[in-house]
Amino acid sequence: MQTMRVRIAALALAATMLAGCTTVQTPTKGDPLEGLNRTVFTFNDKVDQYALKPVAKGYVWITPQPVRDSVTNFFSNIGDVYIAANNLLQLKITDGVEDIMRIVINTVFGVGGLFDVATLANLPKHDNDLGLTLGHYGVPSGPYLVLPLFGPSTVRDAVGSIGAYYVNPLSYIHPDGLSWALYGVNLINTRANLLNAGDVLEGAALDKYSFVRNAYLQRRNYLLSDGRGKSSPLPDYGDNASLPKYEDVDGGAAAGAGGAAAKPASGAAAAATPPQTGAAAPQAASAAAPASGAEETPPLDLNGGPETTQVPADQVVPPRLNFPTFKLH
Numbered sequence: 001m002q003t004m005r006v007r008i009a010a011l012a013l014a015a016t017m018l019a020g021c022t023t024v025q026t027p028t029k030g031d032p033l034e035g036l037n038r039t040v041f042t043f044n045d046k047v048d049q050y051a052l053k054p055v056a057k058g059y060v061w062i063t064p065q066p067v068r069d070s071v072t073n074f075f076s077n078i079g080d081v082y083i084a085a086n087n088l089l090q091l092k093i094t095d096g097v098e099d100i101m102r103i104v105i106n107t108v109f110g111v112g113g114l115f116d117v118a119t120l121a122n123l124p125k126h127d128n129d130l131g132l133t134l135g136h137y138g139v140p141s142g143p144y145l146v147l148p149l150f151g152p153s154t155v156r157d158a159v160g161s162i163g164a165y166y167v168n169p170l171s172y173i174h175p176d177g178l179s180w181a182l183y184g185v186n187l188i189n190t191r192a193n194l195l196n197a198g199d200v201l202e203g204a205a206l207d208k209y210s211f212v213r214n215a216y217l218q219r220r221n222y223l224l225s226d227g228r229g230k231s232s233p234l235p236d237y238g239d240n241a242s243l244p245k246y247e248d249v250d251g252g253a254a255a256g257a258g259g260a261a262a263k264p265a266s267g268a269a270a271a272a273t274p275p276q277t278g279a280a281a282p283q284a285a286s287a288a289a290p291a292s293g294a295e296e297t298p299p300l301d302l303n304g305g306p307e308t309t310q311v312p313a314d315q316v317v318p319p320r321l322n323f324p325t326f327k328l329h
Contacts, residue, residue, distance in 0.1 A: 028210075030217070031143065031144040031213065032143050033144070033145065036146075037145065037209070037213075038146075038209055040146040040147070040148055041146045041209050041212070043148060044146070044148065044149060045208070047149065048191075048198075052191050053195070053198070055188055055191075056188055056191040056192040056195060057192075057195065059188050059189070059192050060195065068189065068192065068193075070115065071185065072193065073106070073113055073114055073115060073116045074112065074113045074114055075186045075189065075190075076113070076116070076125070077102070077103060077106045077107065077110070077112075077113030077116075078113065078169055079168075080102050080103050080106075080125075081103060081167065081168075081169055082128075082129065082168060083099050083126050083127065083128045083129075084096050084099030084100050084103065085167055086128040086129055086130060086132065086133045087099055087126060087128050089133050090128070090132075090133055090136045092128075095128075098123050098124060099126060101118065101123055102118035102123050105117050105121060105123070129161075129164060130159075130161075130163035130164060131154070131156050131159070131160030131161070131220075132160075132220075132223055132224055133160070134156050134159070134160055135220075135224045140156065141154040141155070141220070142154050142155030142156050144213055144217065145157075145158055147161075151212075152212055152213060153216075154217075154220070157220070170183060170186075
C-alpha cells in the first residue's frame with residue numbers, strides 16, 4: 001500500500017511536469033518555474049472550487065462546532081509526533097520534550113487527543129517539519145514549486161513531505177481503507193477550517209497566485225528563523241546629535257528696533273571680553289552687566305507671587321488680564 005501511494009505521488013509530479021505548457025517571459029526571481037506553477041495552481045484552484053470547497057461547506061453544515069474542534073485536536077495530536085521528531089533532529093531538546101509531553105497528556109487525559117488538555121497545561125504548540133530540518137542544516141530551499149493537490153512548496157519542502165508520509169502514524173493503520181478514510185477526513189476538516197481565510201483571499205488578492213506564493217515563502221522563512229525574522233534597522237542619527245539651538249528672535253528684534261543705541265557699551269564689552277570658565281564666569285557676567293549704562297531693572301512678576309515665572313524687563317510683557325475664576329468646592 002505504501003508503495004502504491006509513493007507511485008501515485010510520483011505520477012502526480014510527472015503529470016505536473018508535463019502540464020507545464022504555459023511560459024512566462026520574465027519569471028519572478030526565486031520562481032523560475034512560474035509558468036508551470038501557474039498551470040498547476042489553476043488546476044488546484046479548480047479542484048478546490050468544484051470539489052473540496054463544496055464538500056467542506058457540507059461538512060460544516062452537518063457537523064457541530066464541538067465535533068469539528070475534537071477532530072482538529074485529534075489530528076493535531078497525531079501531528080505532534082512528526083513535530084517532536086523534527087525538533088529532536090534539530091537538537092531543540094526543550095521543544096521536543098514539550099511535544100512529547102503534549103502527546104502523552106492529550107492522549108491520556110484528552111481521550112485519545114479529542115481534547116487539547118496540554119494547552120490548558122501551558123504547553124505550547126510548535127510547528128516543524130522535515131523541510132525546516134533540512135533548511136536548519138543548510139540545505140537550500142530551491143525554486144518555488146506548486147504540487148498538484150498539495151499546493152505551494154519548494155524543492156526542499158517537497159522532499160521533506162516524503163519524510164512526513166513515513167513519520168505520520170496514519171500511514172501505518174490497517175486496513176488500508178481506514179487509513180485512506182482518515183487522510184480524507186483530515187483533508188476535509190483542514191479545508192473547512194480555512195473557509196473564512198479562502199473568502200478573504202478571494203476578495204483581497206488581485207493576483208491570487210502571487211499572494212499565495214509570497215505568503216508561503218515568508219512564513220517558511222519566519223519558521224526557519226525560529227520566529228526571529230529580520231526587520232529593517234532603525235535609522236542611525238548618531239550619538240552626538242543634539243537639539244537645534246534657536247536664537248531669541250523676539251528679544252533681538254525688540255532690542256534692534258528700540259534699544260540698539262541704548263546698549264553699545266554692552267555689545268562692545270561682550271565682543272572684547274574673552275569667554276571665561278570656572279568660578280570667574282559669574283563674576284565677569286555680573287561685572288559686565290552695569291556697563292550698559294543703565295541701572296538693571298528687576299524682572300517683572302506676572303502674578304505677584306514669589307514662586308511664579310519671572311520675565312526679564314527688556315522683553316515686551318502683555319498687560320495682565322484678570323479673568324474670573326471658578327472653583328469647585
